[in-house]
């Protein structure tokens with residue numbers, strides 16, 4: 001995210017809720033998915049110029065994303081004083097890539113639950129080696145990085161729907177939203193959170 005002005009530059013990113021296909025190798029057809037999300041009222045008008053992949057929230061947004069707390073007030077127009085709630089649709093990436101942030105913790109081995117303490121040292125390698133395997137220092141099993149348990153604090157995928165700005169755990173996708181995504185893409189979806 002690009003901030004303008006010194007005050008805004010000091011503000012920490014609240015976070016984003018990220019939706020991605022459950023299988024990190026698959027990717028929906030973005031134009032079809034966008035069309036379905038507009039039709040359901042999840043997203044509204046495009047922000048910025050033609051070709052931008054950022055959208056205002058649509059009229060059905062609050063019925064498709066469940067916010068915790070009793071008085072939900074999202075800011076759906078740009079306002080310098082409050083986080084602006086909007087949706088970004090990523091491009092389709094050729095290989096699974098890791099989205100992570102300051103909230104991301106070391107992933108656990110799915111077999112023995114050992115934590116991969118030095119995961120940050122591997123990130124650059126994973127970016128350029130799409131079939132990288134990671135050997136667990138404890139049980140010695142080797143599996144790709146997306147088959148480690150990242151909880152909901154980071155994750156791999158080839159395509160992402162990102163809801164800005166959402167504090168981790170503050171909002172979750174409803175079954176209805178997951179159903180819309182599944183019907184539009186023919187694939188299952190999951191979610192996680194990242195704070196820059």
Ligand SMILES: [Zn+2]
Pocket residue numbers: 109110111112113114136137138139140141
């Ligand atoms: Zn292990």
